[in-house]
Amino acid sequence: MTNNYYKYIRELRLKKGLSQVEVSKKIGISRSSYISFEQGKIELNLSGASKLAEFFGISLSEVEGDLKPNYQKYKEMILAYLRKATDSDGRIVKTKLAKMLYLADFAWFYNHLESMSGLQYRRIQYGPVPDLYFRAIDELEETGKITIERKDDAILISENKTSENQNLDLLSKDELGLMDKISLKWKNRRTNEIVEFTHNQLPYKICQQDEIIPYELITQQDPDDVY
Numbered sequence: 001m002t003n004n005y006y007k008y009i010r011e012l013r014l015k016k017g018l019s020q021v022e023v024s025k026k027i028g029i030s031r032s033s034y035i036s037f038e039q040g041k042i043e044l045n046l047s048g049a050s051k052l053a054e055f056f057g058i059s060l061s062e063v064e065g066d067l068k069p070n071y072q073k074y075k076e077m078i079l080a081y082l083r084k085a086t087d088s089d090g091r092i093v094k095t096k097l098a099k100m101l102y103l104a105d106f107a108w109f110y111n112h113l114e115s116m117s118g119l120q121y122r123r124i125q126y127g128p129v130p131d132l133y134f135r136a137i138d139e140l141e142e143t144g145k146i147t148i149e150r151k152d153d154a155i156l157i158s159e160n161k162t163s164e165n166q167n168l169d170l171l172s173k174d175e176l177g178l179m180d181k182i183s184l185k186w187k188n189r190r191t192n193e194i195v196e197f198t199h200n201q202l203p204y205k206i207c208q209q210d211e212i213i214p215y216e217l218i219t220q221q222d223p224d225d226v227y
Contacts, residue, residue: 006040008069012056013038027051057131058120058212073170074117075136077101079145080168080176082159085183094137094148094155095126096191099198102128103182103227106203106218108175110226115215116175123207127198154191182227201225 013023024034027048036042044052081100086092105115119130140146145166149156168176186194198204203217218226
């Protein structure tokens with residue numbers, strides 16, 4: 001594991017307003033052992049890692065440090081799609097945007113065995129989505145990067161053109177190229193079409209409600225149906 005990863009676990013705990021004592025009790029280890037874990041001095045055994053993953057709602061891969069979530073990069077992915085995949089009026093339905101982000105992360109994993117953002121996606125009723133998606137949208141709106149409008153039952157998102165144009169420095173040329181291809185396929189199609197597409201993919205179909213979706217499942221998908 002890397003020291004940065006231990007910091008990520010600590011940040012998760014602090015964001016939930018939990019003490020080290022509370023977490024250590026939940027996963028059945030002493031406070032001193034948990035402190036050593038957050039400091040990167042010891043590793044958890046399989047039982048402790050599994051309990052920590054369940055407690056924080058993340059995958060065992062994250063607890064073991066195999067995935068390195070990049071939240072800022074994920075927000076750049078959102079902005080990239082708002083420049084590529086919106087309708088003619090410059091807006092995109094929030095649900096459709098979530099699906100296109102999922103397709104980018106899992107399609108990148110299909111070819112490179114790592115995701116773009118490193119975030120974990122959860123199987124919810126409306127499709128696969130990271131817990132941090134909703135927070136990212138809120139933060140981008142609060143900082144003036146995006147505008148959110150409501151029309152009938154739909155929530156529409158657009159980039160705020162009056163805001164300073166943010167660079168997408170964390171996304172590589174190849175990553176942006178993949179997002180271009182996904183945008184080209186889905187840009188002018190209805191939200192229910194992409195929802196049906198993602199719901200019929202193996203990763204969504206095989207997992208249970210609220211379960212974290214393993215990226216590895218996408219490698220079993222037919223190549224023509226990855227995105």
